[in-house]
Amino acid sequence: MYMNVYASGSTETVSDARKHLTGHVARFRAEGADAETVVFGDRRKPEAVLLAFETFRMLLEAAEDVVIAQRVRERAAADSGERTSLADAAAEFGIDLDSL
Amino acid sequence: MTARRRRPYQNVVLTADALADLRQIEKRSLDVFAQVFRLLEQLDNGTLQPTRVQSFAKTGDLTDCGKIVVLVDGEPEHRIVVRDVGGSFQVSEVVVVENRTDDLPYLLAGLRLERQGDLIRRSDASRRIARIRRALDQPDET
Numbered sequence: 681m682y683m684n685v686y687a688s689g690s691t692e693t694v695s696d697a698r699k700h701l702t703g704h705v706a707r708f709r710a711e712g713a714d715a716e717t718v719v720f721g722d723r724r725k726p727e728a729v730l731l732a733f734e735t736f737r738m739l740l741e742a743a744e745d746v747v748i749a750q751r752v753r754e755r756a757a758a759d760s761g762e763r764t765s766l767a768d769a770a771a772e773f774g775i776d777l778d779s780l
Numbered sequence: 781m782t783a784r785r786r787r788p789y790q791n792v793v794l795t796a797d798a799l800a801d802l803r804q805i806e807k808r809s810l811d812v813f814a815q816v817f818r819l820l821e822q823l824d825n826g827t828l829q830p831t832r833v834q835s836f837a838k839t840g841d842l843t844d845c846g847k848i849v850v851l852v853d854g855e856p857e858h859r860i861v862v863r864d865v866g867g868s869f870q871v872s873e874v875v876v877v878e879n880r881t882d883d884l885p886y887l888l889a890g891l892r893l894e895r896q897g898d899l900i901r902r903s904d905a906s907r908r909i910a911r912i913r914r915a916l917d918q919p920d921e922t
Contacts, residue, residue: 745834748861748873749842752833755797755872762796763870766824767789769799770817773806777789780818 692720697730708732792824792862794871801874811852816874819848819860823869830862830869850874 692700697720708715713734721727770777794802806813822828830846844865850858861873 742834744859745847748833748847748859749835749845751875752842752845752861752863752872755795758797760796763793764796764799765790766792766794766820769794769802770789772799773802773813773817775814775817777817777821780814780821 690719691724691726692718693724694720694722696720697728701730704730713738789821789824791826791868792820792871793868795873798871798874805858805874805876809852809855812850812855812858815850815852816858816860819850820871823848823860823862830860833861 697704697718700718704718708731712732715732715735717732717735718730719726719728720730764772766777802813802816805816819828823830828848830848833842833845833847835842844863846862846864846869848860848862850860856876858874858876860871861875862869862871864870
């Protein structure tokens with residue numbers, strides 16, 4: 681997975697980012713995750729980023745998967761080995777799976 | 781990642797931790813609780829396929845892991861985390877994921893720390909905020 685997160689390396693000023701906001705959004709709308717992100721900040725110091733929502737969603741997915749992977753490993757390390765079938769779990773909770 | 785129909789409701793098994801997750805969810809929201817069982821029933825009969833969890837070098841090979849999104853109106857999102865064990869599914873975790881936008885700093889804090897004990901799961905906002913602050917106060921270990 682490749683995302684064009686910070687392709688140019690250039691940083692806009694806050695006022696430039698504000699001035700070009702409509703254009704940036706139009707580009708995000710047109711190009712989606714392929715759109716170059718906009719890094720901006722006071723005196724061109726990288727402080728904030730504008731990015732396509734699709735890119736943001738992909739970043740969330742990636743971050744979530746990393747966290748899930750960590751959780752899976754932790755739980756596997758402490759696993760008691762005890763397993764309960766879905767049928768037995770439903771019975772324990774008083775759920776009729778056929779009626780769901 | 782495929783589920784083969786063998787005996788009804790025997791193709792999905794839950795770990796002890798996942799059962800404990802369900803007990804907590806039952807206390808919090810019966811709607812979410814019921815939806816989790818609906819999805820597990822679909823997983824068992826092969827009509828639902830989990831989304832594969834992406835593997836990253838840092839987290840190792842988890843190609844047998846998948847997640848199922850649990851969406852219920854008015855409730856925080858949940859994830860069912862499963863492992864494919866030879867055509868059957870082992871549910872390892874059922875966790876709450878709150879508003880995705882709000883989750884970003886929380887998830888990123890976890891990435892900075894590389895590992896975290898209980899990062900996704902939290903039952904209230906104060907615990908969550910405290911963890912973020914604690915995480916951000918610690919030096920970057922990556």
